[in-house]
Amino acid sequence: MKKINNKIPRSLALATVVLATAATSQAAVLATWDVWDSGSADSTTSGFTAMIAGFDTIRSDRGIADGTFGNDLAGASSGDTRSAAYRGTSSNVMTLTLTNGTASAYSIDSLHFDFGVRTNEPNSFTANYTSGGLGPAPTLLDTQTSLAQQNSTNGNLFQFDYNLSSSLADTILAAGESAVFTVDFSFDTGSGSSLSLIDNVALQGTAVPEPSSAALLGLGGLALILRRRR
Ligand SMILES: [Ca+2]
Ligand SMILES: [Ca+2]
Numbered sequence: 001m002k003k004i005n006n007k008i009p010r011s012l013a014l015a016t017v018v019l020a021t022a023a024t025s026q027a028a029v030l031a032t033w034d035v036w037d038s039g040s041a042d043s044t045t046s047g048f049t050a051m052i053a054g055f056d057t058i059r060s061d062r063g064i065a066d067g068t069f070g071n072d073l074a075g076a077s078s079g080d081t082r083s084a085a086y087r088g089t090s091s092n093v094m095t096l097t098l099t100n101g102t103a104s105a106y107s108i109d110s111l112h113f114d115f116g117v118r119t120n121e122p123n124s125f126t127a128n129y130t131s132g133g134l135g136p137a138p139t140l141l142d143t144q145t146s147l148a149q150q151n152s153t154n155g156n157l158f159q160f161d162y163n164l165s166s167s168l169a170d171t172i173l174a175a176g177e178s179a180v181f182t183v184d185f186s187f188d189t190g191s192g193s194s195l196s197l198i199d200n201v202a203l204q205g206t207a208v209p210e211p212s213s214a215a216l217l218g219l220g221g222l223a224l225i226l227r228r229r230r
Contacts, residue, residue, distance in 0.1 A: 025207050027109060031098060032069060033201040036082040045205075047102030052201065053095045055084035062116070062197055069202035070112030070161035076200040085195035086122055086185050094183040098203055100133075100173045105208040107171045108134060108164055108179060111141070112204070116150050116157035116197040122185035123147045123196070127162065133177030135170040146187070157197070172208060 031041040031050035036058045041050035063081035068074055086092050100106055117123045127141040141162050150157050164171050173179055185196065 025209050027204055027206045029069075029073070029075065030106070030108070030203045030205045032076070033084070034063075034069075034076050034080050034082075034199065036084055036199075039084075045102075047100070049099045049101060050203070051097050052084060053097070054093045055198070056087045056092075056195060057085050059083050059085045059195065059197065062195075064114040064116055064157050064197060064199035066114065066157075066159075066200070068112075068114075068159065069200045070114065071159040072110075072161040073112045073202050073204060076202075083116070083197040083199035085197055087195055092122060092185040094185075094198060095130075096181040096183075096201070096203075097132075097178055098173070098181075099178040100175055102207075103175050104210070105172050105174045106205040107208055108173050108203060108205045109171065110164060110204045111162045111181060112160065112200070112202045113183075113198055114157055114159050114200040115147070116199070117147045118196050119149055121196040122187055123149070124187045125183050125185045127160070128182045128184065129164070129168055130180045130182045132179035133173045134164075134168050134179050136168070139167050141167050141181075173205070 028045045029043075030048050031044045033041055033052055035042045038058075039052045039055070041052075044050050059082060061081055062085075063083045065078050065080060067076050067078040069076050084094070086094070098108070111127070115125070124143075124145040124147065126143050129137060129139045129141060131137045141164075142160065144158075144160075147158055183198070
């Protein structure tokens with residue numbers, strides 16, 4: 001009797017380890033924008049494509065060089081001086097489109113960006129999940145109003161990090177699906193003498209693990225152990 005009791009917990013522990021190993025998947029940086037050669041992401045996780053459209057122009061002298069995407073995600077350049085720029089008088093909606101061209105579903109975990117307010121230019125915005133494979137669409141992620149002007153060059157400006165699971169019921173982007181996020185800027189006195197800036201944009205996500213043969217074996221083993229125990 002004593003022997004059996006000693007063996008059962010060890011077998012259960014082993015099955016649990018097998019299950020846990022099969023279910024573990026690491027967060028990945030899916031797309032980043034810092035250098036702004038174009039609206040295309042600087043880099044993406046293999047198989048993803050990502051584009052930002054709608055900016056007024058790409059600046060060459062006012063990047064936000066704090067080295068972080070938003071505040072929470074390291075890895076942005078501390079030397080790059082480019083950013084996407086927005087005037088209230090022309091295009092004032094940033095449209096970010098992420099497409100999952102891999103064979104796996106991914107959970108889209110977080111959106112990060114830095115925002116710098118310039119004289120007489122957009123100082124308010126709403127951040128939205130707008131359309132695509134997540135849901136529900138549309139979903140308001142955040143509203144910011146009357147942010148202070150920050151006219152220092154290359155400073156550490158406003159930083160935003162959004163945990164998408166706190167706003168979206170469905171954060172799973174299936175293979176082949178796209179997701180569109182928008183940041184809608186507002187307020188402008190009309191002088192148009194400078195530009196508000198977006199820089200250090202990133203999306204983070206996690207591959208959804210397929211039920212692997214190891215996990216199925218683990219489940220089978222667990223069922224067998226539980227049956228024996230009765
Ligand atoms: Ca930059
Ligand atoms: Ca930052």
